Amino acid sequence: AQSVSQHNHHVILSEAASLELGCNYSYGGTVNLFWYVQYPGQHLQLLLKYFSGDPLVKGIKGFEAEFIKSKFSFNLRKPSVQWSDTAEYFCAVNEVNTGFQKLVFGTGTRLLVSP
Amino acid sequence: DTEVTQTPKHLVMGMTNKKSLKCEQHMGHRAMYWYKQKAKKPPELMFVYSYEKLSINESVPSRFSPECPNSSLLNLHLHALQPEDSALYLCASSQFSGGGYSTDTQYFGPGTRLTVL
Numbered sequence: 001a002q003s004v005s006q007h008n009h010h011v012i013l014s015e016a017a018s019l020e021l022g023c024n025y026s027y028g029g030t031v032n033l034f035w036y037v038q039y040p041g042q043h044l045q046l047l048l049k050y051f052s053g054d055p056l057v058k059g060i061k062g063f064e065a066e067f068i069k070s071k072f073s074f075n076l077r078k079p080s081v082q083w084s085d086t087a088e089y090f091c092a093v094n095e096v097n098t099g100f101q102k103l104v105f106g107t108g109t110r111l112l113v114s115p
Numbered sequence: 116d117t118e119v120t121q122t123p124k125h126l127v128m129g130m131t132n133k134k135s136l137k138c139e140q141h142m143g144h145r146a147m148y149w150y151k152q153k154a155k156k157p158p159e160l161m162f163v164y165s166y167e168k169l170s171i172n173e174s175v176p177s178r179f180s181p182e183c184p185n186s187s188l189l190n191l192h193l194h195a196l197q198p199e200d201s202a203l204y205l206c207a208s209s210q211f212s213g214g215g216y217s218t219d220t221q222y223f224g225p226g227t228r229l230t231v232l
Contacts, residue, residue, distance in 0.1 A: 032218065044158070044205065044223040051218050090157055094219075100217040101146065102171065102208055105157035 004028045004093050006106035013081050013113050021076040021109050025090030032094040034103070035065055039087040047065075050074065061085070069115040083115045118142075119224035121206050126232045130196060136227045138189040138206030146170075146211035147189040148221060149181060152203040164189060165211050196231045203228050 003026045013019060025031065035047040048059025055067040065076045074091060091106040119140045128134050136148065146165045150158035163171035170175040178200075180192040189206055201227040209219035 027148070027172060034220075036223075043225040044207075046220060049220055101148075101211075101221055102160060102163070103158075105159075108155075108157050 002093060002095055002104045004091055004104050004106035006091055006109050009107065010055045011109055011111045013020075013111070015083055015113055017083070019076070019078040019081045019111070021089055021111075023074045023076065023106055025072050025093045027093065027095055029035055029080070029095060033067060034058065034065070034092040034094070035074075035076050036090045036092060037087045038090065044090070062064050080111045081111075083113050085111060086113045087111060097100070119206055119208055119222050121224040121227050123227055124225065125228050127232065128196065129191065129232050130198075131147055133192070133194045135193065136191040136204055136229075138224055139187055140190070140208040140222070141187055142182045142208060144210050145186060146209045147183060147220065148207040148209075149191055150205040150207065152226070154196035154201055187191055193229075198231050220228070
């Protein structure tokens, strides 16, 4: 079965620091990859997604992610974080041969940005 | 408009109660999903509906009964729940491109926080 690993469970950064959150998945076939963010008290929101094409994907709020197929990775990056980026970040993977979108989420990374 | 709405926002119920959670979207999406999210855990898929038909049931106990009365609405009927069922229940929808290659993006509602006493 598909699994998604996020090795950083908690990350604490100061404002303006750079961010990189790791995401690795286990499925060897074609995948769709997503990063969702859950701000405190709010619902899951899509940050960015990768389906095909350019492996460097740009999302909202200055986030980007790079798909490295050989490493089964889809790491999330932001060059300079803000206090408002404090949230929980989930990586998710969908096996595209299912016909349906059956998302498997990683365990999440809680990011705390101190002002 | 990428809004998925869910009601109620909070629900407290006893183990003998029957209650329902509601989800609505008006994006013309033909796939709808129920997820369960326990505290400090990722969402876990429960059910998938496509074109109002149940497509995936992830071995969910029968005390959870989904229903999709039309393409915009998704219900989750609850009966005889256990305290361990307390969680945030999330609804999502996606366009459903069908076939063997899905390029769907799921949009999530705010969830219903359920407490079972």
